Amino acid sequence: MYTEKYLFEFTRNVFMKMGCCESDALKIAEVFTAAELRGIPSHGMIRIKDYYQLWKAGRINVKPDVRIVHETPSTAVVDGDGAVGMVAANRSMELAIEKAAKAGTGWVSTRNSNHYGIAGYYAMMALKHDMIGLSMTNANPQVAPTFSVSPMLGTNPIAVAIPAGMQPPFVADFATTPIARGKLVVAEKKGEKVPYGFVQDKLGNPSDDPAILKAGGSMLTLGGDYVHGSHKGFCLSAIVDIFSAVCSGANFGPFVPPSVAYLPVLDEKVGEGTGHFFGAMRIDAFQDAAAFKDSMDLWITTFRQAKPAEGREKVIIPGDPEREKEVRLRAEGITLLPAVVKEMKEIAEVMGVAFEG
Amino acid sequence: MYTEKYLFEFTRNVFMKMGCCESDALKIAEVFTAAELRGIPSHGMIRIKDYYQLWKAGRINVKPDVRIVHETPSTAVVDGDGAVGMVAANRSMELAIEKAAKAGTGWVSTRNSNHYGIAGYYAMMALKHDMIGLSMTNANPQVAPTFSVSPMLGTNPIAVAIPAGMQPPFVADFATTPIARGKLVVAEKKGEKVPYGFVQDKLGNPSDDPAILKAGGSMLTLGGDYVHGSHKGFCLSAIVDIFSAVCSGANFGPFVPPSVAYLPVLDEKVGEGTGHFFGAMRIDAFQDAAAFKDSMDLWITTFRQAKPAEGREKVIIPGDPEREKEVRLRAEGITLLPAVVKEMKEIAEVMGVAFEG
Numbered sequence: 001m002y003t004e005k006y007l008f009e010f011t012r013n014v015f016m017k018m019g020c021c022e023s024d025a026l027k028i029a030e031v032f033t034a035a036e037l038r039g040i041p042s043h044g045m046i047r048i049k050d051y052y053q054l055w056k057a058g059r060i061n062v063k064p065d066v067r068i069v070h071e072t073p074s075t076a077v078v079d080g081d082g083a084v085g086m087v088a089a090n091r092s093m094e095l096a097i098e099k100a101a102k103a104g105t106g107w108v109s110t111r112n113s114n115h116y117g118i119a120g121y122y123a124m125m126a127l128k129h130d131m132i133g134l135s136m137t138n139a140n141p142q143v144a145p146t147f148s149v150s151p152m153l154g155t156n157p158i159a160v161a162i163p164a165g166m167q168p169p170f171v172a173d174f175a176t177t178p179i180a181r182g183k184l185v186v187a188e189k190k191g192e193k194v195p196y197g198f199v200q201d202k203l204g205n206p207s208d209d210p211a212i213l214k215a216g217g218s219m220l221t222l223g224g225d226y227v228h229g230s231h232k233g234f235c236l237s238a239i240v241d242i243f244s245a246v247c248s249g250a251n252f253g254p255f256v257p258p259s260v261a262y263l264p265v266l267d268e269k270v271g272e273g274t275g276h277f278f279g280a281m282r283i284d285a286f287q288d289a290a291a292f293k294d295s296m297d298l299w300i301t302t303f304r305q306a307k308p309a310e311g312r313e314k315v316i317i318p319g320d321p322e323r324e325k326e327v328r329l330r331a332e333g334i335t336l337l338p339a340v341v342k343e344m345k346e347i348a349e350v351m352g353v354a355f356e357g
Numbered sequence: 358m359y360t361e362k363y364l365f366e367f368t369r370n371v372f373m374k375m376g377c378c379e380s381d382a383l384k385i386a387e388v389f390t391a392a393e394l395r396g397i398p399s400h401g402m403i404r405i406k407d408y409y410q411l412w413k414a415g416r417i418n419v420k421p422d423v424r425i426v427h428e429t430p431s432t433a434v435v436d437g438d439g440a441v442g443m444v445a446a447n448r449s450m451e452l453a454i455e456k457a458a459k460a461g462t463g464w465v466s467t468r469n470s471n472h473y474g475i476a477g478y479y480a481m482m483a484l485k486h487d488m489i490g491l492s493m494t495n496a497n498p499q500v501a502p503t504f505s506v507s508p509m510l511g512t513n514p515i516a517v518a519i520p521a522g523m524q525p526p527f528v529a530d531f532a533t534t535p536i537a538r539g540k541l542v543v544a545e546k547k548g549e550k551v552p553y554g555f556v557q558d559k560l561g562n563p564s565d566d567p568a569i570l571k572a573g574g575s576m577l578t579l580g581g582d583y584v585h586g587s588h589k590g591f592c593l594s595a596i597v598d599i600f601s602a603v604c605s606g607a608n609f610g611p612f613v614p615p616s617v618a619y620l621p622v623l624d625e626k627v628g629e630g631t632g633h634f635f636g637a638m639r640i641d642a643f644q645d646a647a648a649f650k651d652s653m654d655l656w657i658t659t660f661r662q663a664k665p666a667e668g669r670e671k672v673i674i675p676g677d678p679e680r681e682k683e684v685r686l687r688a689e690g691i692t693l694l695p696a697v698v699k700e701m702k703e704i705a706e707v708m709g710v711a712f713e714g
Contacts, residue, residue: 072461074431075642103460104429109643148663148672160596162603170599172592178585197585204666222589227556228535228581235529235675236593238660239517242527246519246652247643253659270655285432286466286604295603298627302610303595306505309561315505318592 001333007045008033010011010344010355014048015084015316017351018055019062024087031086031117036334038172039325042182043118045336049343050115051084052351053261060084060114066091074103077248084271085116086209089135089276096280097129104285109247112272113123115139119159120173122321125282126161127169130289133161134279138250140258143177144218145238146231148190149204151218152254155181161319163283165293167349171319176237184219197224240261250275290311358690364402367701367712371405374708375412376419379566381444388443388474393691396682397476399539400475402434402693406700407472408441409708410618417441417471423448431460434605435467439630442473446492446633450479453637454486461642466604469629471617473497476516477530477679483637484526487646490518491636493597495607497615500534501575502595503588506561508575509611512538513597518676520640524652524657528676533579533594541567541576554581600634607632 011029016022035044054060061082070077076095080088092108099106116122119135126133141153155175159325162170179198187194194210201207202216207223213219221233231340240295251271258264259274283292306315336344341357368386373379389555392401411417418439427434433452435443449467456463473479476492496511512532519527536555544551544567551567558564559573563582570576578590602609608628615621616631642650663672693701698714705712 070643072642073459073597073640075461075638077643088451103429104432105462105464107462107638109640143505144664144666145660145672147666147669149666150663152660152663160592162599170595172596174586174589175590176589178580178589195584200666205671222579222586223535223579224585227552228585229531229579231673231675232531232533232535232579235517235531238527238675239529242519242653242656246649246656247640249644249648249652250651253658270652281432281464282429283604285429285464286427286434287606291606295609295627296599299599299603299609302627303502303509305506306502306509309501309504309506309557312504312561315502316588318588 001335004033004037005332007036007334008330009236010348010353011045011048011214013353014052014210014347014351015062018052018060020084020087023061024084026092028084028086031121034121035118037326037329038118038120038322039329040118040322041337043182044085045344046340047115048119048131048347050260052347054114054259059261059265064088068095070142074099074105078108080113080157080273082112083114083275085114087273088113089116089122089278093125093133093135093280096278097126097131100131100280100282100285101129104238105279105281108278109243110276110278111248111250112244113250113274113276116276118173120161120171121130121158122278123159123161123173124169124171127163129280130163130283132163132281133159135159135276136244138241138244138252138256138274140256140263141254142181142213142219143221143237144200144204146221146226146234147204149200149202149216149218150254153221153237153241154256155219158236158240161286162296163293164296164300165290167297169294169319169325170214170300172324173322176233176240177219178222181219184213190247197228240277244275245271247277248275358692360690361390361394361618361687363692364393367705367710368402368405368532370710371409371704371708372419374710375409375417377441377444378420379501381441384447385441385443388478392475392480393406393470393473394683395477395679396686397475397679398694399537402675402701403697404472404474405704407606407617409704411471411616414618416622418619421445431456431462432464435465437470437630439466439469440471442471442631442633443684445470446473446479446635449633450482450490450492450637451634453635454483454488457488457637457642458486462636462638465635466600467633467635468602468605468607470607470631470633472631473633475530476514477518477528479635480518481526481528482514486637487520487640489520489638489640490516492516493601494633495598495609495613495631497603497613497620498611499570499576500578500594501557501561503578503583503591503701504561506557506559506573506575507611510578510594510598511613512576513594515597519653520650521657524654525680526585526676527653527657527674528679530679533590533597535579535581538576541570554585597634601632602628604634605632653701
C-alpha cells in the first residue's frame with residue numbers, strides 16, 4: 001500500500017534521474033499518480049518500465065524544446081520534440097487554455113510526442129479556468145477498421161470535461177473501442193474467454209480469445225460488429241487520428257510508433273512521433289458562467305434522477321466512478337500489483353532512487 | 358421516380374406557401390433534397406408532413422429573426438427564434454465559418470430551433486472553404502442512459518467533414534445509437550425482430566421487439582450493453598446534448614420538444630426549443646492547406662488499402678456510400694415510398710402546390 005505522495009515522488013525522482021528537469025518531472029509524476037488514483041492503473045505505475053526502456057533505447061528526449069510551430073488566434077500546432085508525452089501534452093493543453101482566454105476557444109494539435117497517459121487529465125486542466133476541456137490522442141495500431149483485418153488504429157481515446165456548479169464536473173474519458181487493451185491482458189492471464197464483440201481473428205471472424213492479437217487478430221471498434229454500429233466506432237477513432245496527426249503532422253494510423261521499447265521503431269513514417277489534440281472552450285464564451293453552471297447542475301441532477309433498470313442502483317454520470325475512487329484511494333492508499341512493484345524496485349536499484357518494495 | 362430538381366422545387370414551394378421567404382425555402386429544400394440524394398430518406402420527403410403539421414399547429418415560426426445573442430472571436434450563441442431547423446442551422450454554420458476565417462476556428466451553439474435534417478449537410482458546408490466542419494444536434498428523447506429505463510436522450514448525431522485533395526472528403530455522419538430510429542419502424546412494418554443490443558423493455562431487459570418503444574421500452578446508446586461499452590455511447594450522446602443545449606440555452610435531455618405534431622408540447626421546459634452545435638476549423642490554422650490535403654489523401658489511401666475481412670470487399674471510408682448514392686440518384690432519379698408520395702399529394706392539394714403523384 002502506497003500513498004499518493006510516495007508514488008508521486010518516486011515517479012518524479014525516476015524521471016529526474018533520466019535527465020528531465022524538475023518542472024517536467026513533476027508534470028509527468030502528476031499524470032502517472034492521477035491514473036492510479038482515478039482507478040486506471042493500466043496508465044499508472046505499470047508504464048514506468050515502458051518509459052524507462054524507451055529512454056534506455058534513446059527513443060525519448062528528456063531535454064525537449066517543446067515549441068509552437070504554427071498558430072492563429074484560436075489554434076496552434078505544437079512540436080513535442082520527442083518529449084515524454086505528459087510534457088508535450090501539458091504544454092499543449094496550457095496553450096489551448098491561453099488561447100481560449102483570449103479568443104473564446106483554443107485548439108492545439110501536437111506532433112512528435114509519445115504516450116501521454118490518461119486523456120482525461122488534460123481535459124480536466126480546463127475546469128479550474130471555467131472552461132470545457134477536450135483531449136484525444138492516437139496510439140499504436142491494434143484496432144481494425146470495420147470490414148478489415150488490418151490493425152490500423154489505436155484505442156484512440158476521447159476525453160471531455162465540463163464544469164458544473166454545486167455538482168461535480170462531467171468528465172467523460174473513454175477509448176473508442178468496446179474495452180481497453182488492458183482488459184484483454186487480464187482475461188488472458190486468468191485463462192478466461194472474453195465476450196464476442198471485442199476482438200476478431202486474422203480472417204475477421206468473431207473471436208472470444210483474449211490472446212488472439214498474438215495470432216494475427218485485432219481489436220474491434222466501439223459497436224463491436226457492423227450490425228451494432230462498429231462503423232460509428234471506426235468514424236470516431238478515425239476522427240481522433242486525423243485531428244491528432246493530420247492536423248499536427250504526426251504519424252497516423254498504422255504508422256504511429258509503439259509506446260513500448262520491445263516493439264521496434266517502424267521503418268516507414270509519415271510524420272513525427274505520436275499525435276494528440278486538445279481543446280478548451282470558455283463557458284462564458286457561450287453563456288454567463290454562473291448560468292452555464294446552474295444549467296449544468298440541472299442537467300446532472302436530471303440525469304441522476306433517471307429511473308434505474310431492474311437490478312441497477314442508479315445512472316452513473318461520467319466522472320462519478322473515478323472521482324469516488326480518487327477520494328477513497330487518497331484516504332486508504334494505493335495498492336500496486338506485485339509484478340509492478342517488482343519492476344519499480346528494479347528501476348529504483350538501477351537508477352539509484354529510493355523505493356520500499 | 359423524381360428528379361432532384363423536382364423534389365427541390367416542390368419542397369421550396371411548400372415552405373414558401375407556409376410563409377417562408379424564398380431564401381429560407383431554398384435552404385430548407387436543399388437539406389431535404391440532400392437527405393434523399395445521400396440515401397437517408399428518413400430525413401427527406403417523409404419529414405415534410407411533420408413540418409407541415411407543426412406549422413399548422415403554430416409550432417414553427419416561418420418569419421424568424423435568427424440572431425446572434427452572445428459572441429467572442431471564435432464562438433457565438435444563435436437564437437433560432439423558433440425557425441425551421443434548416444434555417445437556424447444554415448445561419449449558425451455560416452457564422453461558424455465566418456468566425457473561423459478570422460480566428461482560425463468558429464463554434465456556434467444554437468437554441469430555439471427545430472429538427473434540422475441531416476447533420477452531415479452542415480458539416481459539409483465547411484469543405485468548400487478548406488475547413489473541417491462539425492455538426493451535432495439533440496433530439497426528442499427515446500434513448501435511455503446506461504443502467505436506466507428512462508428515455509432521456511435523442512439519437513443525437515455527430516457529423517464531421519474533413520477536406521482532402523485528390524481523394525473525396527472524409528464525411529462521418531452518425532447517430533450515437535447502434536441504429537437509427539427509422540430501422541425499428543421498418544422492422545416493425547415487416548413484422549421482423551431486431552438483433553439484441555438496439556432496444557430494451559420497460560424494465561431494462563434486452564429485447565428484440567422493434568415495437569417495444571410503444572410499450573415503455575427505449576433505445577440503447579452506441580455499444581448496446583454495458584459490457585460492450587454502452588456507457589461510452591452515453592458519454593457521446595450526453596456531450597452532444599450539453600454542447601447543443603447547455604451551451605446555447607436550449608432544452609436538454611428529456612425536455613427537448615418533439616419534432617412531430619402528434620406528440621404534445623411538453624409542460625416543462627428548461628430552455629428554448631431544440632439545440633444544435635456547429636464547428637469550423639480552417640485546415641491552414643494547423644498546416645499549410647496543400648500539405649494538409651496531401652496528408653489527408655495519404656490517410657484515405659492508406660485506409661483504403663486495409664486488408665478486407667473474409668467475405669468483405671473493402672474498407673469503407675466515411676462518406677463513400679453516401680457520395681456514391683448521390684451520383685447514382687442524380688443520374689437515375691429518386692424513388693419515394695408510396696405512403697410518402699400520398700402525403701406529399703395531400704399537402705400539395707391543401708397548399709395549392711403542383712405535384713405529380
